[in-house]
Amino acid sequence: MAVSDTQSPARRKNVIAWISLGVSLLALGLKYAAWAYSGSVALKSDALETVINVAAAIGGLWAIHLAERPADDNHTYGHYKAEYLSAIIESAMVLVTALLIARESYDGFMHPQAIHAPWIGITLNGAATVVNLGWGLTLLRIGRRIRSPALVAGGQHVLSDVWTGCGLIAGLALLPFTGWHWLDPAIAALIAVNVLRVGWDMLRQSVSGLMDEAPDSATLTKLHDIIAEKAIGALEAHDIRIREVGAITFIEFHLVVPGTMTVGVVHDICDRIEAGLRQALGRCVINIHVEPEHKAKNMGIVLAHATTAS
Structure with missing residues (x-):
């Protein structure tokens, strides 16, 4: 066989x-x-x-x-x-x-x-x-x-x-x-x-x-790079959590966006991030909690390209 x-x-x-x-x-x-x-x-x-x-x-x-x-x-x-x-x-x-x-x-x-x-x-x-x-x-x-x-x-x-x-x-x-x-x-x-x-x-x-031990540093770095690359228009990503259960990767984090951004634009950003993560990591369950800009913690992934977004 x-x-x-x-x-x-x-x-x-x-x-x-x-x-x-x-x-x-x-x-x-x-x-x-x-x-x-x-x-x-x-x-x-x-x-x-x-x-x-x-x-x-x-x-x-x-x-x-x-x-x-x-x-x-x-x-x-x-x-x-x-x-x-x-x-x-x-x-x-x-x-x-x-x-x-x-x-x-x-x-x-x-x-x-x-x-x-x-x-x-x-x-x-x-x-x-x-x-x-x-x-x-x-x-x-x-x-x-x-x-x-x-x-x-x-x-x-x-x-x-x-x-x-x-x-x-x-x-x-x-x-x-x-x-x-x-x-x-x-x-x-x-x-x-x-x-x-x-x-x-x-x-x-x-x-x-x-016990849901965190993955190796290379996987975490890859995750951060993908979020930074795909989250054009957002301001920050923080409280990032990831665990691997067999062939499935569970990912959750908070995404800070400008308060004037429409729901449709935010949805598109989340879709880009999810697509990028699944392409790089395989089967994923992703939970993104969207927050307005006053919730920024100035920690995690600060997205320097955010000011260029329309």
Whole structure:
């Protein structure tokens, strides 16, 4: 199933979520086979992490479907934050997985066992790692382009699995030559630490989205520049607020205009500003509160070109 740039964002995210589920199931099958053939604690730990990938893909399908539902009487701003909820749930699952892997590592240290058929296990796990690398990069690229927290979180999780797999393969490849049985649980312990780090980072980003954290300075600068460019005839823009919820940007500010300006002219100015913001930032919900000139605060965006307006 191909992912086309001509599809709507909602359709594209739904297609990607279904592909994610298929890729996760394929990787899980390969990693389970790798553990079954070898008996390696590290490979078992890696397979445990992939179980979370499958659960996360199912959760992502639910979140994306819910996030695209239109606003209703109970959710007048829409359901966009459902993707953040999905990302938080996935983050929590990743943290729990880290603890399970740590327990497996501890058991491996206490009861070390020889690995059977290590090269078969390494080969199978390597195939799963290659699959995850391609898909993880795809999820990150598309998720960032269409501003989907669920897809970005999924991509970060999958790529953490890739780096884990690379370290795991390198470590297990040494076992047949060194005979260091402790290396297997040691690798599992490193996997647990990496999974814990990724889960914490995912949780932090998702909570920031739910708390309406302001976007980066580059986005704010772009917003100010667009208002200054399009608000010809107005005097000032202040009390500017912006928040990003998934693929939607919510913007509100006060626009000060001359007291003699007609409603029609003010409406045209607002239309120009809204069109410029949507062209630059994509899907936006914009609320502009118009005020007369005596409400100016001499702060925010002072529009120097206002005196040239007729």
